[in-house]
Amino acid sequence: MRYFVTLPSHPELAVEVGERPGGSAEVTVEGHRLEVEAIPAGDALCVQVQGRIVELWLAGRPPDLDATVAGARLAVQIESARSRLAGARSGKAERGASRICAPMPGRVVKVLVGPGDEARAGVPAVVVEAMKMENELCPERSGRVAKICVEAGQNVEGGAVLVELE
Secondary structure (H helix, E strand, O other), X not given: OEEEEEOOOOOOEEEEEEEOXXXXXXXXXXXXXXXXXXXXXXXXXXXXXXXXXXXXXXXEEOOEEEEEEOOEEEEEEEEEHHHHHXXXXXXXXOOOOOEXXXXXXXXXXXXXXXXXXXXXXXXXXXXXXXXXXXXXXXXXXXXXXXXXXXXXXXXXXXOOEEEEEO
């Protein structure tokens, strides 16, 4: 999957992420290939890059995230190629408050709501496993579930719509 990452005072970076057998990831940043493995550590993620371990904390919702890396806090933007293409087609980003989208590629572990259910803001509606961590995804606003777009066990790409609300 291709991502576009913008860091403070740095031009946009093109990042390719692929999964390797055994669970590690192959990451290419501007043509430089890196071996990466993510290790859950409570609320943080320990990321091993080329044998060096870095603690990573993320807050927010893509594309706008606050990242704390090795004690330094950064405001970053991460956009998948898929969401960028969808935004270009529609003339706006595909991340409205009436949808729950996958923040990154992963596997749907559980769908906690059904069609017609009332989904409450901040209450988990879908669980997606990505990089060996389970992520509880919540709607930004409360609403009635109009459509479930995935099922447990399904692999999804970053930006994929999981649940639509009315």
